[in-house]
Amino acid sequence: MSMKTIGQTIKSLWSLIVGLKITTVEFCRPQITVHFPRKEVTNLGTYRGHIDLVPLANDAQTPRCIMCGYCADTCPSGCISLKFHMTGEEVNPEQRRRLLLGLDVAVPRSGGKTPPPDKIERVLDKFDLNYNYCSLCGLCVQGCPVGSLAFSRDVYLVGRARQDFEFDLLGRLKSRAGTNSGKAAA
Amino acid sequence: MPHDAMSKLVGDYYTTHFSPDPTSEGDTLILNLGPQHPSTHGVLRVVVEMDGEYIRRSEPVLGYIHRMHEKMGEVKTYLQYLPNMGRVDYLHALAWNWAYVGAVEKLMGIKVPPRAEYIRTITCELNRISSHLLWWGAYILDLGGITPIFYAFADRERIMDILQRVTGARLTYCYYRFGGVSADIDDDFIKETREFLQHFKTRLPIYHGLVTGNVILRGRCEDIGVLPVEMCRRYGATGPVLRGSGVAYDTRRFEPYSVYDQLEFDVPVGKNGDAMDRYDVRMAEMVQSVRIIEQALDALPDGPHVSPDLPDRFIPDKGEVYFAVEGARGKIGVYILSDGTAKPYRLKLRSPSFSNLHVFAELAQGTLLADAISIMGSLDLVIPEIDR
Numbered sequence: 001m002s003m004k005t006i007g008q009t010i011k012s013l014w015s016l017i018v019g020l021k022i023t024t025v026e027f028c029r030p031q032i033t034v035h036f037p038r039k040e041v042t043n044l045g046t047y048r049g050h051i052d053l054v055p056l057a058n059d060a061q062t063p064r065c066i067m068c069g070y071c072a073d074t075c076p077s078g079c080i081s082l083k084f085h086m087t088g089e090e091v092n093p094e095q096r097r098r099l100l101l102g103l104d105v106a107v108p109r110s111g112g113k114t115p116p117p118d119k120i121e122r123v124l125d126k127f128d129l130n131y132n133y134c135s136l137c138g139l140c141v142q143g144c145p146v147g148s149l150a151f152s153r154d155v156y157l158v159g160r161a162r163q164d165f166e167f168d169l170l171g172r173l174k175s176r177a178g179t180n181s182g183k184a185a186a
Numbered sequence: 187m188p189h190d191a192m193s194k195l196v197g198d199y200y201t202t203h204f205s206p207d208p209t210s211e212g213d214t215l216i217l218n219l220g221p222q223h224p225s226t227h228g229v230l231r232v233v234v235e236m237d238g239e240y241i242r243r244s245e246p247v248l249g250y251i252h253r254m255h256e257k258m259g260e261v262k263t264y265l266q267y268l269p270n271m272g273r274v275d276y277l278h279a280l281a282w283n284w285a286y287v288g289a290v291e292k293l294m295g296i297k298v299p300p301r302a303e304y305i306r307t308i309t310c311e312l313n314r315i316s317s318h319l320l321w322w323g324a325y326i327l328d329l330g331g332i333t334p335i336f337y338a339f340a341d342r343e344r345i346m347d348i349l350q351r352v353t354g355a356r357l358t359y360c361y362y363r364f365g366g367v368s369a370d371i372d373d374d375f376i377k378e379t380r381e382f383l384q385h386f387k388t389r390l391p392i393y394h395g396l397v398t399g400n401v402i403l404r405g406r407c408e409d410i411g412v413l414p415v416e417m418c419r420r421y422g423a424t425g426p427v428l429r430g431s432g433v434a435y436d437t438r439r440f441e442p443y444s445v446y447d448q449l450e451f452d453v454p455v456g457k458n459g460d461a462m463d464r465y466d467v468r469m470a471e472m473v474q475s476v477r478i479i480e481q482a483l484d485a486l487p488d489g490p491h492v493s494p495d496l497p498d499r500f501i502p503d504k505g506e507v508y509f510a511v512e513g514a515r516g517k518i519g520v521y522i523l524s525d526g527t528a529k530p531y532r533l534k535l536r537s538p539s540f541s542n543l544h545v546f547a548e549l550a551q552g553t554l555l556a557d558a559i560s561i562m563g564s565l566d567l568v569i570p571e572i573d574r
Contacts, residue, residue: 011401012401013401015399015400015401016400016401016402018395018396018399019395019396019397019400021395022392022395022396023333023396026337026392032340043347043350043351046350046351046354047350047354048354048355074263074265074266075266076262076266076267076268076269076270077269135269135272135358135360136354136355136360137268137269137272137360138354138360138368139265139266139268139269142363142368151354
């Protein structure tokens with residue numbers, strides 16, 4: 001065996017000792033994982049869950065939504081569907097058509113300043129989210145002209161069936177408002 | 187089907203197409219590596235013809251995770267296509283984000299505010315480190331070392347926490363928008379990033395001590411899969427695969443986009459073009475990414491994080507555009523052909539892994555099967571990016 005081979009062998013063995021030293025030091029370091037059911041990780045504050053409706057500042061039962069339909073149009077997966085009806089003045093069919101086509105509605109980033117035409121008040125009947133197809137891109141939340149959508153923080157959402165991820169967001173908002181006012185009364 | 191053909195196991199089109207040459211001498215065996223093989227990291231299938239322990243021929247078979255991203259681009263509006271970009275290469279999603287928004291911005295002439303450019307640089311480089319960390323762990327896992335991936339994941343987890351703060355996601359980011367980014371970074375983000383960079387600088391020597399100098403790793407990487415520059419050129423290999431062969435080509439340096447021309451960084455290159463050189467290049471790139479992030483954090487200007495004068499609808503004029511960025515695996519390019527409507531007429535994604543993979547077939551010729559695994563790992567393939 002030549003001197004070179006011996007030198008090579010010693011060098012190789014040394015590299016293994018260096019590695020073992022590192023793993024030993026790491027072994028003595030405090031644990032960085034958490035044991036889930038007993039402890040939670042600390043970064044859940046920035047977690048993004050499915051979207052939720054944001055209520056008006058003075059009325060927790062009513063969403064800020066102006067029913068412009070931007071979210072439903074923009075959603076890449078077509079998760080959002082909303083229905084509304086109009087109250088107040090009689091609406092002629094042409095106006096209704098224009099409303100449904102969204103020709104006069106607030107444009108994105110306008111701050112929601114464009115009002116519905118002819119003082120027609122729109123009432124939101126239904127705001128459904130099919131979370132099965134949502135990719136959480138945030139285009140609806142970001143694009144909403146009145147800030148009526150926000151991400152929920154529900155980290156531990158689980159379901160057994162597809163239907164468990166089809167949300168009635170208006171119902172969720174109302175039930176949330178109900179529990180909040182109940183708490184306030186108590 | 188005739189009875190004698192049924193009596194033999196004929197396999198599918200690829201194996202029959204690949205059947206041993208009857209004139210070849212000796213006993214060879216057709217072997218399928220994948221689509222469910224631990225070292226193909228996803229659903230890549232490689233058909234190999236084995237002569238004993240040696241590979242005579244090999245051919246990658248693609249398409250197992252094809253999702254028609256390019257076709258999807260033709261049926262979605264420019265804005266709606268954004269989430270797709272997080273899913274082409276899930277490990278360096280922000281580079282794909284950047285390539286696409288950059289192409290649309292170039293097409294529509296949208297100006298990006300300086301703060302947004304710096305935020306993009308910081309987040310993209312953080313993402314590059316996390317991508318290289320995962321490759322580092324997974325490559326050594328392929329070669330039989332289990333410990334490093336836990337070390338890599340501990341650090342990668344911190345990057346994901348930082349990016350989660352602004353992007354809201356941990357893997358398939360959809361953060362960049364036309365004319366900026368979707369959320370501004372705050373002081374906590376900057377503080378956490380600086381803390382992480384300090385921490386990461388102490389971790390790199392640990393990585394090198396644990397793995398780079400290790401005799402077993404060097405035995406599995408040195409002089410394995412020597413890739414000549416000429417072969418890189420023929421296949422269009424880019425990124426660390428090309429740089430490992432000694433060509434200092436980096437899109438950030440040679441086709442500077444965003445603020446990269448104002449930042450100082452080196453382009454690490456290898457000498458021999460073997461697996462060890464590709465390994466070294468990636469390890470050195472992480473150091474350069476740290477340098478870039480530090481400079482970008484120091485130079486971070488105030489201002490809006492998204493352009494204030496954006497059009498209400500993203501409908502570009504007729505025209506075509508190509509925009510390329512440097513991803514963790516190489517040159518990412520997006521080509522858009524617009525016919526003046528709300529949806530692109532044609533959208534082409536140039537993914538670096540696709541070109542890098544095809545080097546493998548030639549590189550693996552005549553090597554041991556175990557070495558082929560090392561070669562495949564050193565190419566850092568991401569299968570969803572290959573298939574798109």
